Amino acid sequence: METFLIIGGALLFIFIVLYNTLISKKNQVDNIFAGLDAVLKKRYDLIPNLVATLKEYMLHEAGTLEKITSLRSQALQPSLNAQEKMALDKELSSTLGSLMVTVENYPILKANENFLHLQHTLHEVEEQISAARRAYNQSVTDYNNALEMFPTNVLAGFMHLEKKEVLRIDVAERENVNVKNLFR
Template sequence: MQTFFIVLGVMLLIVVFMYNSLISKTNQVENIFAGLDAVLKKRYDLLPNLIASVKEYMVHERETLEKITALRTQALQTNLHSHEKIALDKELSSMLGGLMVAVENYPTLKANENFLHLQGTLHEIEEQISAARRAYNQSVTDYNNAIEMFPSNVMAGFMKLRRKEVFNIPSQERQNVDVKNLFQK
C-alpha cells in the first residue's frame, strides 16, 4: 500500500512538473511575442516620418510608398492574430528592403541629413526586430518540441495546446551584417 502511495506521489509530481513546464513555455512564447510586437510598433511609428521625408524625392516609388502606408494601417489594427502579424511583418520587411535599395537611385535623398538619421534609426530597429524574431522562433521551437514529445504531448493534448508558427528568417539576416556598409553609404 505504501509503495502504491509513493508511486502515486511521484506520478503526481511528474504531472505537476509537466503542466507547469508547458504553462511556462506558453507564457515565454507570449512574453517574447509581446516584446516583438513592441519593437514592430517602434518601426510602425517611424514609418510616417520616413515616408514624409522620402516621398518628395522618390517620385517613381509612389506605389511602393502607398503600399507601405497601407500595410502599416493594417498592422496597427488591434484584433490581429499572431500569424497575421507575422505575415504583415514579412511583407513590410521585404517592401522596406526594396525601398532602401531604391534609395541608391536618388543621390539628393542620400545626402539629406534628416533622411540619413531616419535610415540609421530604421536599421537599428531592424536589428532589434531580427533579434526578437530569433528569440521568438527559439521559444516557439521549445514550445513545439514540448507539445509534440512524449510524455508531455499527452498533457498538451488535455490542455488543447496547438503548434505555433515560426518566422522565416530571411537569408540575409543569417549572413554577417556589414554594419559599416549599411551606415556609411
C-alpha cells in the same frame, strides 16, 4: 496504504512539474511574441516620418510610399491575429527593403541628415526585429519539442495544446546587414 500515498504523491509531483513546464514554455512563446510585437511597433512608429521625408525627394516612388503607409495602417489594426500580423510585416519588410535600394538613385536624399538618421534608426530596429524573430523561433521550437517528446506529449494531449509555427527567416535576413556599406 503508505506505499499508495508515496506513489500517489510522486505521481502528483511529476504531474505538477510537467504541467508547469508546458505552461511556462507556452507563456515563453507568448512573451517573446509580445517582445517581437513591441519592436515591430517601433518600426511602425518610424514609418510616418520616413515617408514624409522621402515624399519630398522620391516623386517617382509615390506608389511604393503609399503602399508602405497602407501596410502600416493595416498592421496597426487591433483585430489582427499573429499569422496576419507576420504576413503584413513580411510584406512591409520587403517593400521597405526595395525602397532603400532605390535610395541609391537619389544622391541629394543620401546627404539629408534627417533621412540618414531615420535610415540608421530603421536599420537598428531591423536588427532588433531579426533578434526577436530568432528568439521567437527558438521558443516555438522548445515548445513544439515539449509537445512531441515523452512524457510531456501525453499531458499536452490532455491539455489540447497545439503546435505553433516557426517564422520563416529568409537567408538574406539571417545574414546581418553589412553596417559598413550602410554607413558609406
